[in-house]
Amino acid sequence: MSKIIFVSNRLPVTVKKQETGLIYNESIGGLATGLKSYHQQGGSLWAGWPGIASDALVEEDRQTIGKELRKKYQCLPVFLSEREIDQYYHGFCNETIWPLFHYFTGHTQYSQETWEAYKRVNEKFFEALIPVIGDQDTIWIHDYQLMLLPQMIREKYPEARIGFFLHIPFPSFEIFRLLIWREEILQGLLGANLIGFHTYDYVRHFVSSVRRILGIEHNLYKLNCETHTVRVDAFPMGIDYDYFNKHRTEQVSAELEAFIESTQEIRNIVSIDRLDYTKGIPDRIRAFKRFLEDYPEYHERVRLNLIVAPSRVEVETYDRLKREIETLVSEVNGRFGTVNWMPVWFFFRTFSQEDLIAFYRHSDVLLVTPLRDGMNLVAKEYIAARHDFKGMLVMSETAGAASELGEAVIVNANDHGAIARGIKAALDMPEAEIMERNRRMHHRISRYHVRFWADEFIHALSSAEQDAKPSKPLLQLTGDSPLEEAYQSAEHRLLFLDYDGTLVGFKATPDQAKPDEELKRLLTELSKDTANKVVIITGRDRHIIEKWLGDLNVYIIASHGLWFRKPGDSWVKTINVDDAWKEPIRHILEMYTDRMPGSLIEEKDYSLAWHYRQCEPDTIAQKRDELREALISITQSMSLGVLEGNKVLEVKDARVNKGHGVHLLTRNDKYDFILGVGDDHTDEDLFAALPEEAYSIKIGSGNTHAAYRLKSPKEMRVLLRKMVEYSNYRHFV
Known part of the structure; x- marks a missing residue:
């Protein structure tokens, strides 16, 4: 019987070891929610790291965890040592891939040691999967920590149905090409039948990189690889709309009750992020400062609630970011604050989901201005939580969700003046217009929720796998073929x-x-x-x-x-052929060679070949077709043919x-x-x-x-x- 195997860096269950024994906590994150109906199917599995270093476990613990996760949670643990976690996850994933894919090239570190660790951990995931993969199984791999895994599975299981989804941006070719191991990463991803991204921008960036680096052209976002066809498409991830829209918030913490009471006479702006340099938090504070400078009429009438969840504070870059945020908050409050009013309230802590929904429902504006973000589900959560269709979203154009939520106030995250004007536009917007915009966004995100996202990807993967069936059988060198x-x-x-x-x-x-x-x-x-x-x-x-x-x-x-x-x-x-025709043909080829840097002419006894393997892929298609048509036009009354090979056009005697x-x-x-x-x-x-x-x-x-x-x-x-x-x-x- 076929099954679905989900693979991600972390399991939807976290294991902790305490004096009283092993503790298991289930995740309520968007991915776990979206895949829940598939994960609960009989025989299906979820493979990933259980959240505890193997160094902290004895063999008996590992066996107990394996049995408990498999029996109760349908999960397959991949145990990683403290060193592997440090080099693979904190190292290559978060010091190389994360900053590069978010366009922070100055933060990107290149280390052969962490790259080797990344390869080893991907191999470790693969080895853990081998005993459980069946011939008809569907394997759905998630995110940037496992980009080598699809090809590893493909090589051993050439007929496997493999999907991959990237939850962060895929950068433009000019950024991606900086990665030392770019070919290996692309080859790893191309082991999949279907590769999914949040937006079509990321799709275009990916196929552009594949074309320029590996020389593989796409046809309607389908890539013909050696053993199979790879489909690349956009699947904007949704949220659990009903949960955020219908959740009751009567039972909130005393802290949130005090917040609600204290803001009855003030307009609230909320900002929710984890501590990360990609989120643009310092620029957001500077933009709010600009807002207070440009629009003094809002003094003592508005408050920015800056919620930042702690993340990797032990890393110098993140600790420095936290100190910068604290300094900027102090500057704004020191300059504009009064006895009765503090313009920025900084919460460096995590809140429960219930408290966050209460924040959403009592805030006039959600400020989401990341410098780069794969999707940003907080924006969708805010819209869903406002079942009264009130409240306005101010959003950066570089967040993936901006392509879906066009009714929001869209701003440039680097333009403090634009963000300030966006805040004012959101606060001043007539209620009727706010409600009309929100109704349209509600309709969209209520239909394309997280379960719809998962259903669409699984369906597309099934279709892509059928497309990938080769028209001719692969020659199996078994010794008795x-x-x-x-x-x-x-x-x-x-x-x-x-x-x-x-x-x-x-x-x-x-x-x-x-x-x-x-x-x-x-x-x-x-x-x-x-x-x-x-x-x-x-x-x-x-x-x-x-x-x-x-x-x-x-x-x-x-x-x-x-x-x-x-x-x-x-x-x-x-x-018997001659070469009297060469001169006029050579003239045409030379003209295009001059126009196309990287192209060259190869002259043979009785033919001329125009090679364009080294040409710029984005510009070659038009010029190649133009040249082919010109050659066909001039040779149609002659006994010549235009032959198209692999990155070459050749003119020769058609006989x-x-x-x-x-x-x-x-x-x-x-x-x-x-x-x-x-x-x-x-x-x-x-x-x-x-x-x-x-x-x-x-x-x-x-x-x-x-x-x-x-x-x-x-x-x-x-x-x-x-x-x-x-x-x-x-x-x-």
Whole structure:
């Protein structure tokens, strides 16, 4: 029976060890609430750290916690040591990822030690999941602490249904590119079938980074990876609307009762955050100071209730932030306060949910001005709690929720004057307008609540997993696959092997893709087997491929079938073509090369190739299409074709293709095993020309006529090693 496995850094249950024994406290946070209905399904699990360092536990404690969490709470604990918590969570997560993703590059620290800890903890989560993952399970991974986990699961469970949701912003490419381990993070995330973000801004930033760093293009926010398709989409997280809207606040603390009584004759502004430099708290205080300076008529008529929940005060940056806030509060109160009025009340403490709802309902304005925030659910809680449709939200445009709550007063968090004007606009707004704006926001957040958010993501993950089903089966190299058995039993084999993207990975420029020592050794060993005829069939120029592989006992078909060379022999042209057409085509290519930094022209005997792998991805699409149309227009009355490969446009004689090369070697001789392997559009001619009984393999994703797929040139190397082993074993026997 299939189940859902949720994975997050923290479990929805926190374990504490006291003298009286182990204590278990359930979370009432938004994530736990949203996933509750799924988590309560039979057999479902939630994996994460239980909130207590493993150093503080003996083996008996760990076993007891594991059994209790599994039996009573359907949770799977991942135990972390104090050192792991310090290096992985306080280190890499909060000193590298958190500040960088929130655009605080000056706070970002780069440490190889904490990066290694991050990898180890992600591996630890993966190892904890292995015993519980079933073939049909859905795995939903949450947040920036586990960005390597999707790919780890994908590699062991290639057919798994994996979702990932990032609860913080994803930065623009210019910021993300600063991360030393950017490729590893992106590859880790791309193990998922579905990647979710709070806003479409974050979606665009992510696909832009993937395109620029990994060279993977998206089509309607779908990314074709080696083994699967990844869908990227926005899922703005909601709140438990009914809880905040219908919760009764008659039973509040004595402190809140005194607050309510003391503010009957004053307008209240409330600000609620945890202590963090991303929240813009000092700027908020300065903006309130500006408000008091610019609008003296509000003196003794308004009060800012600044609620800051303690967080990481042992860290110098956060302790310094707390001292700065205290200083600014003292300055404002010292300058503007009177015997009867203190303009800023600073609460450095946590409040119960009931007390916070009371704050919401007795405040005229909620001031939410983070410098950067993934979503900010406090804004939605305030709107929901105001069941009277009163109270106005003043919100920073850099909070994720701003894209949903457009009826709020939206401000620039760095512009103190704009925030001051926003506060005044909210306080002066006619009640009828406030209620109309709030009704629209209520309607939106009551429909898109946290359970709707979870339902939508799970449904989208199911759809994305269906989209990800490959059109061709992945070749499983098990030792007894039909291809391997046919190879071992064959007496006369013909092997057509493409070069770029098949035997070697793509490089920045064509001349960097020279064969490595292992590849030359494998091809040498394969060609030693007298049963084998090894053919390198490539679009490469004959001179460069001869320079690289001409000393091997292999046949070479170059320039997409135009040139043919037997081992140790001279080149033979397979079809009569000329190059009189080159000059006007070269002129067009040079014009676009001048306009597109990073592009280059490769000239071959009877073709011209325009490479754009190094070009700026955001600008290349339009220019590439424009150039392709220009080339098609000028060549349509000629015997030329425009061939589109992997980051290359090539103009050549349309009569020449790799299928023509196949016919050269199959029309006379008979073979009992034929293999053709390639990676792009040019190899489809090869696949189409192969005899029906031949084996064909497409490297990578995309539509193909090939019968099988392999993920990458790396997996092709595995197949080559296998074939060499079989050949050597046969020779030995």
